[in-house]
Amino acid sequence: MITTRQLEQARAALDGFTIELPSWGFANTGTRFGKFIQPSAATTTAEKVADAGAVHRFTGCCPSVAVHVLWDFPNGAAGVPVVMKSAAQNGVRIGAINPNVFQDQCYKNGSLGNPDPEVRKTALSHILDSVEIQNATGSRDLSLWFADGISYPGTGSIRARKNAFIEGLKTVHTALSGDQRMLVEYKPFEPAFYATDIADWGMSYIYCKHSGPRAKVLVDTGHHYQTQNIEQIVAWLLSENMLGGFHFNDRRYADDDLTLGCMDPYQVFRIFHEICYFTWETGKAPDIAYMVDQSHNLKNKIEETIQTSNNAQELFAKASLVDHERLAARQAKGELIDAEETLREAFFADVRPLMRDWRKSKGLPEDPLAAFRESGYLQKAEKERAERNQSAVSSYA
Ligand code: PSV
Ligand code: MN
Numbered sequence: 008m009i010t011t012r013q014l015e016q017a018r019a020a021l022d023g024f025t026i027e028l029p030s031w032g033f034a035n036t037g038t039r040f041g042k043f044i045q046p047s048a049a050t051t052t053a054e055k056v057a058d059a060g061a062v063h064r065f066t067g068c069c070p071s072v073a074v075h076v077l078w079d080f081p082n083g084a085a086g087v088p089v090v091m092k093s094a095a096q097n098g099v100r101i102g103a104i105n106p107n108v109f110q111d112q113c114y115k116n117g118s119l120g121n122p123d124p125e126v127r128k129t130a131l132s133h134i135l136d137s138v139e140i141q142n143a144t145g146s147r148d149l150s151l152w153f154a155d156g157i158s159y160p161g162t163g164s165i166r167a168r169k170n171a172f173i174e175g176l177k178t179v180h181t182a183l184s185g186d187q188r189m190l191v192e193y194k195p196f197e198p199a200f201y202a203t204d205i206a207d208w209g210m211s212y213i214y215c216k217h218s219g220p221r222a223k224v225l226v227d228t229g230h231h232y233q234t235q236n237i238e239q240i241v242a243w244l245l246s247e248n249m250l251g252g253f254h255f256n257d258r259r260y261a262d263d264d265l266t267l268g269c270m271d272p273y274q275v276f277r278i279f280h281e282i283c284y285f286t287w288e289t290g291k292a293p294d295i296a297y298m299v300d301q302s303h304n305l306k307n308k309i310e311e312t313i314q315t316s317n318n319a320q321e322l323f324a325k326a327s328l329v330d331h332e333r334l335a336a337r338q339a340k341g342e343l344i345d346a347e348e349t350l351r352e353a354f355f356a357d358v359r360p361l362m363r364d365w366r367k368s369k370g371l372p373e374d375p376l377a378a379f380r381e382s383g384y385l386q387k388a389e390k391e392r393a394e395r396n397q398s399a400v401s402s403y404a
Contacts, residue, residue, distance in 0.1 A: 009356055013328045017358065020283070020327030021365050026255070026319050027071045027102040027298040028062060030055040030079050032312060035399060036302045044400045046393040047385050048308060052079040052086070053093040054392065058309050060097025061384050065375035066316045067366070071102030073150065073298055076137045077110060083136050087143040101144040103190070103252075103298060106137035109154035109198075117155035119175035120168035120204040131175050138182045148252065148296055149183070150225060151176075152192040156199025156206070168204050173217045180218040190225035190251040190296065191215050195232060197262060208240045212249055223251025227300055228278070229262040230254075238277040245285045245293055252296030253278075255319065264302035266311055268318035275318070276354050279326035287331040309385065313376050321358055328353040 009017075033049040035042050049055040052074070059072040072094065080086040094101050108118035108130040116122060118130035134151070141149050155172070157163040179189055193211040195203055205211050208224055215222035224244050231237055244250035255275070257265040268275045286292045297319070303311040330349055337346035363373040372378030379385075 009328065009358075009361065013330075014361060017324045017327045017361055018365055021068075021320060021324055021362070023292060024320060024323050025068050025070055025297065026316055027073050027296065028059045028069050028312060028316075029073045029075075029298065029300055030059065031075055032299065032301050032303055033058040033308050034078070035396065037304050042399075043304060044396050045308060046396050047388040048392065048396055049388075050392055050395045050399075052090050054388075055079070056090065056093045056099065057097050058312075058388070060094075060099045061309060061379065061382075062312045062316065063097075063099050065372055065379045065382075066313060066320075067369050067371040068320055069099070069312075069316050071100050073103040073105060074101055074144075075105045075107055076133070076140060077107035080140055084139045084143050087140060091144060101146055103148040103150040103296060104137050104141040104144065104146050105150045105152070106134045108133055109152075114154070116157075116163070117168070117204065118153055119172050120153070120155040120163075121171070122163065122167070127171060127175060131178060134175075134179050135182055138179070138187075141187060142184075147186055147188060149179070149187065149189045150192065150252070150298075151179070151189055152194065152225075152227075153205055154198050156201070156203035158198075158200045160201055163202075165202055172204055172214060176214050176218045176222070180222055183221050188221045188223055188251060189218065190223055191218075192225040192227055192230070192254065194227065194230040194262065208244065212244070212247075215249060224249050225252045225254060225296075226250070227254035227256070227262075228267075228275075229256045229258045229264060229300070233260075237274065238281045241278050242281045242285070245281065248293075250293060250295055252298055254298050254300030255315070256299065256301045264300070266301065266306070266318065267299065267315045268322055272318070272322055273354060275322045276326055277350075279323050280329055280350060280353075283326045283329060284331055284334070307385065309379065309388075310376060313379055317362075317375065321362060324358040324362060325353050325356060328356055328358070 033055040035044050035048045049058050056072055063069040108114055113126050113129055119127055121127050191211045191214050193205045193207050195206045211224045215224060255267045257267055257270045259270050299315055334349045366373050
């Protein structure tokens with residue numbers, strides 16, 4: 008039974024919860040074995056932004072779109088006005104700016120960690136150009152992920168690479184101004200398979216500390232070893248005021264980029280619980296950028312994004328139901344079963360009716376996925392984009 012107080016808590020939590028969508032989640036993507044092209048997939052940045060706008064219209068909780076510089080701004084800051092215009096037309100804004108220092112041929116041995124100072128310079132200048140884009144779009148966050156590392160023992164100096172990274176990141180930090188932040192993402196493997204230069208949250212934390220106060224850690228839920236306790240990492244980063252944001256997705260084996268909560272919704276709930284518990288204790292919600300980083304290879308991209316945002320809201324609402332006073336008291340007394348049950352009760356509560364009410368109160372469709380399906384958006388997108396997507400199929404054949 009959800010009490011009136013819990014209902015209020017959940018409504019307030021939903022009011023304050025938004026999640027950013029990745030532009031790349033609407034384009035054709037695949038695995039390294041191939042791509043399955045969708046006729047309705049976005050083929051331009053304007054279409055990606057339009058799709059993100061459609062998700063926001065139906066869900067009301069995805070007001071911004073993260074962009075990837077190389078994929079969305081191939082001509083640098085010159086492309087900003089067009090992208091800003093389509094964002095405004097579609098009722099969303101441009102969110103985190105993701106530089107791309109992993110695709111060019113020169114980055115075979117890394118970017119900021121490359122042993123060649125010329126390549127390091129090229130990478131740094133791309134990131135500084137990305138800060139220009141960040142200035143032009145008014146985006147607060149520069150979201151940094153590096154594919155850097157080495158794949159065979161002995162093929163690089165781990166310490167030299169670390170020092171090169173510190174130097175590069177410090178320079179990036181000096182380029183930021185106003186309320187801008189830089190988020191440093193970690194990943195233990197892939198594409199480097201022996202020693203990734205930012206392999207875990209500890210390394211990310213150390214780089215941030217060297218860089219300056221605007222640098223915070225970004226937790227991509229797919230970037231952990233099997234069974235790693237992500238909520239513990241979250242709790243530690245929160246208590247150190249070093250948690251900058253999330254890239255949400257779910258995984259079973261590696262960085263699978265699956266729908267948030269499809270494999271282990273309890274883990275997502277536990278992550279959200281740490282945030283809600285922290286908020287209750289400190290009386291202030293932490294400043295976190297919630298973002299999605301998924302690759303929708305099999306399901307329809309827009310529908311999967313709606314499903315994702317729904318899962319995120321549902322699990323956040325559940326986490327907000329936890330009775331923190333009761334939990335803290337039970338923890339203090341060592342009442343193990345009762346403390347654990349305090350969490351489980353919230354996790355197993357059916358929040359769907361309250362989510363429908365909340366949506367109704369905001370003038371949103373009670374069932375965003377059904378409403379999207381009825382809207383005809385997908386059919387229209389398919390009609391407009393099928394030919395371009397078909398030519399992508401032939402270019403793969
Ligand atoms: C790398 O796996 C990553 O998580 C980074 O955030 C990139 O920006 C993104 O995926 C690219 O898909
Ligand atoms: Mn990511």
